[in-house]
Amino acid sequence: MSDGVPTIKDVADRVGVHAGTASRALNPATRGKVSARTVSRVLEAARVLGYSPNSAARSLRTRTSSVAGVIIPDLRNPVFPPIVRGVEDGLREAGYLALLGNTDGDPERARELLAAMRGQRTDGFILATSRRDDTFSAGMPTVLVNRRADSGSVPSVTADNAAGVQAIVRLLTDLGHTHIGHVAGPQTLSTGWERYRAFVAAADAPAKRIAFADAFSEDAGHAATLRLLDAGPDLTAIVAGNDLIALGCYAALASRGLRVPEDVSVTGFNDIPFVDRQRPALTTVRIPHYDIGLEAARLLMARIGDPAAPAKRIVLPVELVSRASTARRREDRP
Amino acid sequence: MSDGVPTIKDVADRVGVHAGTASRALNPATRGKVSARTVSRVLEAARVLGYSPNSAARSLRTRTSSVAGVIIPDLRNPVFPPIVRGVEDGLREAGYLALLGNTDGDPERARELLAAMRGQRTDGFILATSRRDDTFSAGMPTVLVNRRADSGSVPSVTADNAAGVQAIVRLLTDLGHTHIGHVAGPQTLSTGWERYRAFVAAADAPAKRIAFADAFSEDAGHAATLRLLDAGPDLTAIVAGNDLIALGCYAALASRGLRVPEDVSVTGFNDIPFVDRQRPALTTVRIPHYDIGLEAARLLMARIGDPAAPAKRIVLPVELVSRASTARRREDRP
DNA sequence: TTGTACGCGTTATCAA
DNA sequence: TTGATAACGCGTACAA
Numbered sequence: 001m002s003d004g005v006p007t008i009k010d011v012a013d014r015v016g017v018h019a020g021t022a023s024r025a026l027n028p029a030t031r032g033k034v035s036a037r038t039v040s041r042v043l044e045a046a047r048v049l050g051y052s053p054n055s056a057a058r059s060l061r062t063r064t065s066s067v068a069g070v071i072i073p074d075l076r077n078p079v080f081p082p083i084v085r086g087v088e089d090g091l092r093e094a095g096y097l098a099l100l101g102n103t104d105g106d107p108e109r110a111r112e113l114l115a116a117m118r119g120q121r122t123d124g125f126i127l128a129t130s131r132r133d134d135t136f137s138a139g140m141p142t143v144l145v146n147r148r149a150d151s152g153s154v155p156s157v158t159a160d161n162a163a164g165v166q167a168i169v170r171l172l173t174d175l176g177h178t179h180i181g182h183v184a185g186p187q188t189l190s191t192g193w194e195r196y197r198a199f200v201a202a203a204d205a206p207a208k209r210i211a212f213a214d215a216f217s218e219d220a221g222h223a224a225t226l227r228l229l230d231a232g233p234d235l236t237a238i239v240a241g242n243d244l245i246a247l248g249c250y251a252a253l254a255s256r257g258l259r260v261p262e263d264v265s266v267t268g269f270n271d272i273p274f275v276d277r278q279r280p281a282l283t284t285v286r287i288p289h290y291d292i293g294l295e296a297a298r299l300l301m302a303r304i305g306d307p308a309a310p311a312k313r314i315v316l317p318v319e320l321v322s323r324a325s326t327a328r329r330r331e332d333r334p
Numbered sequence: 335m336s337d338g339v340p341t342i343k344d345v346a347d348r349v350g351v352h353a354g355t356a357s358r359a360l361n362p363a364t365r366g367k368v369s370a371r372t373v374s375r376v377l378e379a380a381r382v383l384g385y386s387p388n389s390a391a392r393s394l395r396t397r398t399s400s401v402a403g404v405i406i407p408d409l410r411n412p413v414f415p416p417i418v419r420g421v422e423d424g425l426r427e428a429g430y431l432a433l434l435g436n437t438d439g440d441p442e443r444a445r446e447l448l449a450a451m452r453g454q455r456t457d458g459f460i461l462a463t464s465r466r467d468d469t470f471s472a473g474m475p476t477v478l479v480n481r482r483a484d485s486g487s488v489p490s491v492t493a494d495n496a497a498g499v500q501a502i503v504r505l506l507t508d509l510g511h512t513h514i515g516h517v518a519g520p521q522t523l524s525t526g527w528e529r530y531r532a533f534v535a536a537a538d539a540p541a542k543r544i545a546f547a548d549a550f551s552e553d554a555g556h557a558a559t560l561r562l563l564d565a566g567p568d569l570t571a572i573v574a575g576n577d578l579i580a581l582g583c584y585a586a587l588a589s590r591g592l593r594v595p596e597d598v599s600v601t602g603f604n605d606i607p608f609v610d611r612q613r614p615a616l617t618t619v620r621i622p623h624y625d626i627g628l629e630a631a632r633l634l635m636a637r638i639g640d641p642a643a644p645a646k647r648i649v650l651p652v653e654l655v656s657r658a659s660t661a662r663r664r665e666d667r668p
Numbered sequence: 669t670t671g672t673a674c675g676c677g678t679t680a681t682c683a684a
Numbered sequence: 685t686t687g688a689t690a691a692c693g694c695g696t697a698c699a700a
Contacts, residue, residue: 052453057693059390274608391677
């Protein structure tokens, strides 16, 4: 094939050696079985020819692909870009590439993607689809991100949602708040569910101080906050399920003539970009998005290298970021 | 292989036909060359066995993969997630999957990724790396996003940067501004360069009213704005190279005791999320990120289908979004 | 240390 | 309409 893309045979011919020898010289793992002189000549020839191995052939032979599938709900949700970036960097450490797919939260779509990627001979999966009931690809190395499986046998990397909510509730309590509400995220999503459970455990609030948003979005947060206010609880602080919901709280409170934080303190979760610029700047919990992705990739690499490796469940620490949306409770509040 | 993953041979054996026949029956394009009875029996056997084709073998044979490489500088830059999302949806229309890679603006890294992906089974590339001097993979179908090649032979999809800058300058002119400055983005990036050129053409400003930021970032915008102000031009409006630079302008102006828009009007470019929430809300140019990605993917599919297809250069329209950061020039300004 | 030969699973070509 | 066979490029067991 002197015309098309060079193959290992072209490299071998150029050096006057057999393809098998060239293969051994090119592969770092088997390089020791070849004379130093031959190695350098083969490497040089490969460089000159611009040889790059045909991974279809390699995959066919070795049954591995050096490609991992990464499946998320929607890249436009600001929590995912840094996670995916971390995943990609972690995969790269091991020479892996990332095949990316969005599901829009549709389990059917997740199944399709999983099938398509498995068809492409993907070595493993990193799933950030966060529906608690999502299925995942059986028989393939898999790591969950931002979500834990109900059965404990699947490795996962998550932020410490419970600790974050506890820190928030403690902050509010220290500020004198006793009537704290919660606008929870969707309970079908593990993050929404975990934070809700942590809130209930930490705040001991009656049901009327809790509302559930239909989505982790500003609009859903807005609507849920209005429902919460209409239920008439006497609250001076709201713990939102995430930052977007918190911004929805801002809007809903403003529409009722309530000021943040003078009348009601509000907190978020995630510390996505620009929430430090809102007015008021949002008190929230910073989660290590990038590191979550990075660790997930490393965990996947470990599992691919040794499928019997322990199914670690890594929980990364979070950090409370106190800003202007939380303040001491006003004593004279009606 | 009755134990492992079923192959086409297992399917063929089960029906009692040859593997080649099973292949023809399974492939919709060649199905017409097989008797209806055989087709249905093969399909049934494939279903029962849970057969799924080994795409490594298929790629090796057909030299196609149904995978496209998508290379961007950094997913954490807010302009890229919606573009990548559009790309992915466009690829999906054609049954393609996306291999994603970040370069951090490093041409060397771009080369590595290109090589790795070309080595993987990749049918074509969508490049959003925006350095004007970046190389790209010769001989592979390629579409540029957010960037045009100096030579016109490479298809591209971009926003109409010139029209956007023209609209901004016209808006400012209509507001009475005559001394308009520009904090340009890096001139190594095509977006920074195009917008700078459009500004020069539209505003006819002397060099002292122009400063260049080292990066499309807030910090770089801050620093460049300070340099611009120190040069002492008598300006009442600043056209920033993009939204992040504009936010840097906000900070720099504030540090000099200048108010936006009372003292100086400021404009951005891109309309990334949350700039409508800044104070003041940023006047900017909205570019159709998602559609840019979508069209790029479709263009790539067309080029893969027919490499001789015309190298279209698609320029998508932009929209001026007028918000609170621009105001009529104060007559009493010093 | 190097060469030989085979097989991975699929599809395309050629014959029957 | 179907079967037989070769070839895609690589890695590796085995032989030299």
